[in-house]
């Protein structure tokens with residue numbers, strides 16, 4: 001099964017009050033593929049997912065499951081599994097009956113239902129909970145039951161809308177491999193909406209970064225991280241996100257960028273920067289490639305503000321002429337509100353067009 005969104009848009013309201021939630025997006029989710037929609041609040045992720053589910057109908061464009069146009073079909077005719085943050089298990093039924101309920105409605109025999117539920121429970125590590133009531137389970141266990149309910153139905157498309165947003169970091173880490181196993185086992189296209197970068201990076205075959213109703217970049221997580229298409233993507237993917245500086249390109253005696261008083265040699269393919277010579281660009285760099293030096297004249301002048309020690313690294317915040325800059329420093333770094341210089345590792349400098357925001361390169 002392949003899910004295809006062709007020029008899908010969704011506009012709420014009309015006239016001057018119209019909100020373009022989804023602005024003509026194209027996306028193909030291949031069989032067995034796990035795609036995560038990420039982007040800031042209000043960018044259109046949930047609306048996109050609701051259109052694929054049938055809970056909402058696009059204002060324009062088509063959605064097909066293989067060659068079957070489902071754009072106007074209600075959810076119950078799409079054979080999808082939908083998992084939300086709100087799990088909504090039936091409180092008066094045991095976990096086993098909750099998981100088997102969809103199969104019962106579909107007319108499967110008790111023996112078949114319970115066999116499927118037992119197999120799913122084993123995969124989800126909730127065999128011991130099968131005879132309990134949902135209310136006696138933790139949030140993470142309830143989410144496993146909800147996953148199991150979908151798993152036994154063997155859907156043709158799996159849709160998730162922030163299913164783990166209520167869970168703490170430890171529970172999320174425990175549940176992630178289970179989500180992977182379940183979706184692998186079903187082997188259908190998966191569309192997963194999340195705010196959580198870690199979730200997006202670890203679960204997805206491809207991430208789709210959404211901005212203001214448009215898909216800004218779609219690609220494997222590592223590719224999107226290493227080679228963001230735009231300043232927006234670079235500033236959204238990665239934790240802490242990339243840091244940005246206004247700069248000027250100089251091709252005088254080799255390519256370099258001038259960031260304030262400091263010049264950094266850069267290597268780019270011949271001719272790529274010709275049209276930027278002497279022009280303003282934006283330099284982006286991941287915070288782990290910025291070095292803090294004691295001599296404030298040696299790099300970008302930086303006044304230390306705050307350290308957040310995380311155990312394996314510290315996130316340190318500085319005021320600079322370019323605004324607040326975050327640096328990933330040594331675990332033992334203590335800035336003590338002193339003056340420092342920030343040196344950029346020139347091999348890891350990204351360049352963005354100052355007008356379009358597109359990466360140059």
Ligand code: ATP
Pocket residue numbers: 012013019020021039040041042043044045046047048195
């Ligand atoms: P979040 O991460 O906060 O859930 P999102 O990326 O999922 O956000 P959507 O919920 O899809 O974003 O909303 C996209 C835009 O459409 C927002 O501006 C939102 O206010 C608007 N919107 C969504 N649903 C409706 C609706 N039923 N009526 C009017 N506007 C809506």
